[in-house]
Amino acid sequence: MIPGIGVLTQDTLWCFSQVKGTIEIGATEADIISTVEFNHTGELLATGDKGGRVVIFQREQESKNQVHRRGEYNVYSTFQSHEPEFDYLKSLEIEEKINKIRWLPQQNAAYFLLSTNDKTVKLWKVSERDKRPEGYNLKDEEGRLRDPATITTLRVPVLRPMDLMVEATPRRVFANAHTYHINSISVNSDYETYMSADDLRINLWNFEITNQSFNIVDIKPANMEELTEVITAAEFHPHHCNSFVYSSSKGTIRLCDMRASALCDRHSKFFEEPEDPSNRSFFSEIISSISDVKFSHSGRYIMTRDYLTVKVWDLNMENRPIETYQVHDYLRSKLCSLYENDCIFDKFECVWNGSDSVIMTGSYNNFFRMFDRNTKRDVTLEASRENSKPRAILKPRKVCVGGKRRKDEISVDSLDFSKKILHTAWHPSENIIAVAATNNLYIFQDKVN
Amino acid sequence: MRNLPGFWIPKDVSWEKFTKQGTQGTMFARGLKRKSAEDGEDVEGGLAGAQAMPSYSLQRQSLLDMSLVKLQLCHMLVEPNLCRSVLIANTVRQIQEEMAQDGTWRVVAPQAAGRAPLDRLVSTDILCRSVREQEGERPAPDAGDGHTPDLVPGLATVPSAQALRNPQSSLWEVDSSRENRGGFQKSLDQIFETLENKTSGSVEELFADVDSSYYDLDAVLTGMVGSTQSGHGSGLQAFSPATAAPPSSSCRSDLGELDHAVEILVET
Numbered sequence: 001m002i003p004g005i006g007v008l009t010q011d012t013l014w015c016f017s018q019v020k021g022t023i024e025i026g027a028t029e030a031d032i033i034s035t036v037e038f039n040h041t042g043e044l045l046a047t048g049d050k051g052g053r054v055v056i057f058q059r060e061q062e063s064k065n066q067v068h069r070r071g072e073y074n075v076y077s078t079f080q081s082h083e084p085e086f087d088y089l090k091s092l093e094i095e096e097k098i099n100k101i102r103w104l105p106q107q108n109a110a111y112f113l114l115s116t117n118d119k120t121v122k123l124w125k126v127s128e129r130d131k132r133p134e135g136y137n138l139k140d141e142e143g144r145l146r147d148p149a150t151i152t153t154l155r156v157p158v159l160r161p162m163d164l165m166v167e168a169t170p171r172r173v174f175a176n177a178h179t180y181h182i183n184s185i186s187v188n189s190d191y192e193t194y195m196s197a198d199d200l201r202i203n204l205w206n207f208e209i210t211n212q213s214f215n216i217v218d219i220k221p222a223n224m225e226e227l228t229e230v231i232t233a234a235e236f237h238p239h240h241c242n243s244f245v246y247s248s249s250k251g252t253i254r255l256c257d258m259r260a261s262a263l264c265d266r267h268s269k270f271f272e273e274p275e276d277p278s279n280r281s282f283f284s285e286i287i288s289s290i291s292d293v294k295f296s297h298s299g300r301y302i303m304t305r306d307y308l309t310v311k312v313w314d315l316n317m318e319n320r321p322i323e324t325y326q327v328h329d330y331l332r333s334k335l336c337s338l339y340e341n342d343c344i345f346d347k348f349e350c351v352w353n354g355s356d357s358v359i360m361t362g363s364y365n366n367f368f369r370m371f372d373r374n375t376k377r378d379v380t381l382e383a384s385r386e387n388s389k390p391r392a393i394l395k396p397r398k399v400c401v402g403g404k405r406r407k408d409e410i411s412v413d414s415l416d417f418s419k420k421i422l423h424t425a426w427h428p429s430e431n432i433i434a435v436a437a438t439n440n441l442y443i444f445q446d447k448v449n
Numbered sequence: 450m451r452n453l454p455g456f457w458i459p460k461d462v463s464w465e466k467f468t469k470q471g472t473q474g475t476m477f478a479r480g481l482k483r484k485s486a487e488d489g490e491d492v493e494g495g496l497a498g499a500q501a502m503p504s505y506s507l508q509r510q511s512l513l514d515m516s517l518v519k520l521q522l523c524h525m526l527v528e529p530n531l532c533r534s535v536l537i538a539n540t541v542r543q544i545q546e547e548m549a550q551d552g553t554w555r556v557v558a559p560q561a562a563g564r565a566p567l568d569r570l571v572s573t574d575i576l577c578r579s580v581r582e583q584e585g586e587r588p589a590p591d592a593g594d595g596h597t598p599d600l601v602p603g604l605a606t607v608p609s610a611q612a613l614r615n616p617q618s619s620l621w622e623v624d625s626s627r628e629n630r631g632g633f634q635k636s637l638d639q640i641f642e643t644l645e646n647k648t649s650g651s652v653e654e655l656f657a658d659v660d661s662s663y664y665d666l667d668a669v670l671t672g673m674v675g676s677t678q679s680g681h682g683s684g685l686q687a688f689s690p691a692t693a694a695p696p697s698s699s700c701r702s703d704l705g706e707l708d709h710a711v712e713i714l715v716e717t
Binding site: 090092094118180181199200227228229230232249282283285286289336339340342345 | 508509512515519528530531532533535536538539540543544
């Protein structure tokens with residue numbers, strides 16, 4: 001077994017590693033984490049929040065002295081990515097909430113990431129500065145100008161080490177291209193372009209060009225009255241720079257090929273599962289709406305998340321998914337209440353592990369679920385302060401549906417629907433996961449023996 | 450006529466007719482309520498002829514009501530979530546279609562209006578009240594007015610299946626005044642036009658629109674909501690503070706985008 005990439009058998013135990021964020025219950029809404037993303041090496045972990053801030057954590061170098069302690073993530077950089085704006089023409093506020101962060105692959109010493117709110121995408125450069133020039137001729141050590149008359153010698157400034165400073169600078173601002181709310185961004189495998197998707201359109205950008213973008217998908221009907229479907233998520237294929245997928249509110253996924261035409265309104269492949277007539281209700285369409293779509297690392301599969309299930313699709317089979325996992329089927333009988341309190345519209349994300357053998361998604365009551373595709377085993381874990389002792393092993397949780405409730409089980413009616421895990425991330429190569437629970441970020445690792 | 454709070458007068462209806470109608474309308478509404486109070490059970494039982502139906506219809510109706518309320522969020526400072534709105538609107542359409550198919554559409558509607566008036570009254574009334582307060586109208590609708598909002602969902606359900614799909618909705622243009630009322634389909638279309646325009650004021654006017662259809666008494670009496678082209682221009686004016694006190698910053702009156710921009714400029 002390859003260390004670090006485990007198969008989720010009963011041998012894999014998840015332990016608490018760290019939690020970031022405030023403890024008090026009255027934390028402000030601005031602190032609510034709205035996106036979590038590891039970079040391509042797993043060295044950095046970025047979070048975005050409702051207040052428009054981005055916080056980047058860096059994994060500390062593993063020390064040989066402390067073998068039992070895997071590298072911890074510490075704050076590396078914090079910056080305000082987006083500010084609240086006001087659209088004067090429409091008299092509406094534009095939220096500063098960061099909807100998505102996507103890292104660019106590292107090409108030099110600096111790190112680059114894309115962050116987006118509802119309307120504007122920004123490219124940020126995060127770089128370190130650990131040296132500074134000293135010995136200027138015209139300025140003194142504090143930076144004040146020296147009187148030229150007092151200068152009698154010339155010297156060459158030298159670079160001297162300084163305390164590490166991490167600075168984030170906005171390098172590009174991609175604005176004014178979206179009428180509707182951006183829900184996804186995805187970096188292309190060519191590393192030169194990326195796409196941004198809103199409810200009705202998808203635009204293709206070149207990183208170097210901010211004043212124009214290409215519209216590649218447009219599902220806006222000529223008559224808005226005929227609108228019945230919106231785009232909910234989109235992603236580029238990890239290897240084929242011409243392919244991308246986008247999901248819809250009607251539970252369908254379309255694979256498009258940009259070589260076919262400039263405007264990819266006609267899909268190459270159309271993935272839809274036929275409806276189960278026995279399960280039909282007024283809420284069928286709502287719960288079929290796909291909230292997230294992710295390619296596997298291999299590029300062979302796509303995973304979709306709808307309200308009650310996670311599905312894995314083979315790109316070569318359009319008529320149904322190859323795997324379906326129930327996330328919280330006990331909610332099926334509560335759909336009316338969940339519609340009433342709007343929980344039915346919650347958008348849960350889903351993630352693959354590095355080897356595409358395990359998938360993870362969130363649920364309510366700060367529960368999150370993992371499904372092992374090989375063993376077909378699944379586990380429910382909880383992100384809570386109670387299990388927050390260092391290296392404490394997480395105990396599997398269970399929801400009891402009816403009848404007798406066992407000691408450690410929790411009944412459906414006791415679930416806290418305000419505690420929802422919408423955003424999670426999995427380290428690209430190791431069993432380290434980041435789980436966002438409202439304003440707290442939990443980091444769990446598998447047990448090191 | 451513009452000054453009559455809470456009532457709009459259809460363009461093609463004369464004042465006398467309105468007065469009589471208004472009275473009739475109120476009485477009709479009251480009559481409805483009384484009747485339904487008496488015949489509650491019969492109505493329910495007679496709905497589909499089978500006792501199994503009523504509770505499903507009730508559920509379906511309450512789901513419809515809930516959906517309508519969800520689509521009418523008055524206090525929005527941020528653009529509404531389009532995905533959510535589309536999903537709710539699709540749910541509403543689904544219910545409509547089913548109700549039209551099993552024929553409960555027309556039958557249930559007038560009775561449905563009176564059936565559970567209080568619940569609806571509370572929700573829509575509270576929403577109405579807050580909207581009207583902001584628009585500088587009378588703070589609380591009196592009992593007479595209070596009844597008519599009951600008819601909203603009921604009225605909304607009156608249109609026949611044809612009315613649902615009728616091209617009347619296509620008459621709904623972005624910049625034209627909200628002249629074509631009636632027809633539940635309208636409400637949905639308005640919602641999307643609203644979302645298209647994304648004026649926060651249009652959320653109020655969206656709500657105002659639905660309110661107006663409450664007063665489409667002609668339609669109720671003749672059972673032909675969809676087809677009546679009662680002009681509501683003046684009625685809308687009664688709702689919108691176009692010439693009244695300056696609207697609050699978050700509630701704009703019924704203006705197109707251009708008018709809106711001009712208004713902002715003029716105000717500042």
